[in-house]
Amino acid sequence: KAGVTQTPRYLIKTRGQQVTLSCSPISGHRSVSWYQQTPGQGLQFLFEYFSETQRNKGNFPGRFSGRQFSNSRSEMNVSTLELGDSALYLCASSPRTAVSETQYFGPGTRLLVL
Amino acid sequence: SQQGEEDPQALSIQEGENATMNCSYKTSINNLQWYRQNSGRGLVHLILIRSNEREKHSGRLRVTLDTSKKSSSLLITASRAADTASYFCATGSNYKLTFGKGTLLTVNP
Numbered sequence: 001k002a003g004v005t006q007t008p009r010y011l012i013k014t015r016g017q018q019v020t021l022s023c024s025p026i027s028g029h030r031s032v033s034w035y036q037q038t039p040g041q042g043l044q045f046l047f048e049y050f051s052e053t054q055r056n057k058g059n060f061p062g063r064f065s066g067r068q069f070s071n072s073r074s075e076m077n078v079s080t081l082e083l084g085d086s087a088l089y090l091c092a093s094s095p096r097t098a099v100s101e102t103q104y105f106g107p108g109t110r111l112l113v114l
Numbered sequence: 115s116q117q118g119e120e121d122p123q124a125l126s127i128q129e130g131e132n133a134t135m136n137c138s139y140k141t142s143i144n145n146l147q148w149y150r151q152n153s154g155r156g157l158v159h160l161i162l163i164r165s166n167e168r169e170k171h172s173g174r175l176r177v178t179l180d181t182s183k184k185s186s187s188l189l190i191t192a193s194r195a196a197d198t199a200s201y202f203c204a205t206g207s208n209y210k211l212t213f214g215k216g217t218l219l220t221v222n223p
Contacts, residue, residue, distance in 0.1 A: 004156075031208070031209045033209055033210060033211075035211075042213060042214070042215045042216070043202065043211075043213035045210050045211065045212065048209045048210055050209065055209070056209065056210050088154055090156060090157065092157075092211075094208040094209055095208075096208055096209050097208075100208055101144075101145055101147075101162055101207075101208050102147055102159050102162055102208055103159075103208055103209070103211060104159065105149075105156040105157040105158070105159075106156050107155055107156040108154075108155060108156050110154070
């Protein structure tokens with residue numbers, strides 16, 4: 001099976017702009033989670049989508065949003081970008097079943113906000 | 115908030131040596147997982163140990179879990195330069211993980 005893919009891999013934006021990141025999960029996986037990784041805060045959970053619905057949300061402002069499509073692909077949007085949003089954004093997929101206890105991560109999108 | 119805290123933050127060893135990393139966590143868990151990250155790229159799942167297990171092996175990896183101390187350790191034996199990476203422990207579920215800050219392992223040729 002193909003792994004989790006994320007596009008684009010690198011992005012440069014300026015403060016105030018918005019950005020949309022995309023994640024395609026492993027075929028058959030219906031759960032997609034997003035994480036932000038920064039040197040200061042480490043890896044932090046943003047939110048999880050399952051069957052096109054946001055099921056869990058981390059402690060991030062409303063500028064961070066997402067959605068999931070019927071084919072399980074997910075997008076994450078950050079509006080009114082701030083310098084502190086510069087980070088590696090990782091998505092992970094899972095079949096979210098009792099027999100599969102882990103998540104599989106994509107290569108990430110590195111966002112630089114200038 | 116960070117559930118797992120790795121120790122040490124950085125570790126530098128020579129090829130062929132063993133590397134041991136430790137992780138402590140705060141709340142009760144169903145399982146604990148270890149991931150590897152090469153130079154700011156995606157996370158690769160290494161091994162999962164369940165709360166009713168004390169030790170698990172996978173190739174050159176050995177993981178132990180002590181639920182009474184809320185701690186785990188990852189041992190990499192006969193390390194190689196390709197093992198150079200950051201290693202994270204994680205707790206949670208298959209849709210939400212809480213990670214520690216990680217241990218940066220450098221294996222010198």
